[in-house]
Amino acid sequence: MRSLFIAAALLLAAPSARAQTVTVEHPWARATAERVETGAVYATLTAGTADRLTGASTPVAAQVQLHEVIQDNAIMRMRELAGGIALDPGKPVTLAPGGYHLMLIGLKQPLKPGESFPLTLTFATEPPVTVTVTVNAAGAHMH
Numbered sequence: 001m002r003s004l005f006i007a008a009a010l011l012l013a014a015p016s017a018r019a020q021t022v023t024v025e026h027p028w029a030r031a032t033a034e035r036v037e038t039g040a041v042y043a044t045l046t047a048g049t050a051d052r053l054t055g056a057s058t059p060v061a062a063q064v065q066l067h068e069v070i071q072d073n074a075i076m077r078m079r080e081l082a083g084g085i086a087l088d089p090g091k092p093v094t095l096a097p098g099g100y101h102l103m104l105i106g107l108k109q110p111l112k113p114g115e116s117f118p119l120t121l122t123f124a125t126e127p128p129v130t131v132t133v134t135v136n137a138a139g140a141h142m143h
């Protein structure tokens with residue numbers, strides 16, 4: 001019963017009365033070739049309170065999944081993080097090549113260097129944050 005009251009209080013307080021406490025730094029994506037239907041977005045997230053990145057969306061892709069790269073018998077593979085990515089207060093979490101990333105699935109257009117696109121991140125507790133993702137030249141590619 002007590003937890004129900006707390007949940008109700010949180011609902012009433014969100015979202016307009018509270019300032020967003022998650023900061024998103026340097027959101028970027030790798031450029032993609034023509035006809036490639038997946039891409040990856042990276043950024044550094046820092047939450048002010050314990051939270052969890054639960055998903056994302058963008059107009060440039062049909063779907064966005066949270067992925068991590070894992071080493072499986074010397075083979076690099078990706079797996080979806082169905083439970084999201086935990087954010088500890090004040091501790092930056094970096095999404096970077098070879099680790100956590102936001103996988104863009106069903107790209108509607110190639111991501112060209114120098115261009116940018118909006119991406120909205122959703123969290124378990126905090127209100128969503130929309131950032132502008134900059135496209136960098138494709139280099140060594142994980143995907």
Ligand SMILES: [Cu+2]
Pocket residue numbers: 040067068078101102103
């Ligand atoms: Cu991936």
